[in-house]
Amino acid sequence: MARFLHLSDLHVVAEGTTSSGVLDTRSVLSSTIDHIIEMLPGLSPIDAVLVSGDISDDGTQCSYEFARVQLDRLGLPIFSVPGNHDKRSIFREVFCDFMTLPKSGSINWEAEIAGTQVIGLDTLVEGSGSGTVDENGLALLTSTLAHSNKSPTVVLMHHPPFLTGIKFMDAIGLTNIGAMTAALATENRSLIVLAGHVHGVHHCQLSGHPVVTAPSICSAFALNRQPDAFVGFFESPTGFAVLDTGAGYHWSAVPTSYFGGPHAF
């Protein structure tokens, strides 16, 4: 069994700037890492950190370098895929030392971590908010599933392969959910898909396999399915998650902060 921290959507900006003109995501990340380090004794042992994309908000080199310094404070291997805000070239340079990657093109990878097969799928379409698992990603997914043993498997991607009903996010969702559905249709191994992008916890199934999205490290999108719902974000609830890949999968969302306690029963 492996145990992972699942982090998503850090949206780090360049020094002296903010995300959407209001959110100091550098400070948010730094304080969240402080919080996770405090919690680690209660969560350990952790084998690796899985980050489901949108590490940077503005694609600047310094935003990636800051994110890397902060994540390295956890003292754990970091495995990640890019999100729609990421810049592939800088991401590849700063964040991919734990995975064996193609020298160019989409950043798809597979790795065995503590007996768990992990497959990272790059859904970034540069210049677009929407995402697609390209031919290379689909080929890696199907060939890895065909040729590896039947160990527990995690598929890590940014855009979730389902729609939440949040209109402004569904408009920039995964464009080939059908291809992902087909790729897993006959797969009977124990497999879970981890995603991000929607800045909140949503569960679904894909060809019978569980899919879950992590809370964002920095902000939250409200679940409001009305067509005229406000298009924007909240500063909380934020958080991360812990995944055990033992018998079945145990994925637990962990809020960044607990309020009003602790009180004895």
Ligand SMILES: [Fe+2]
């Ligand atoms: Fe995001």
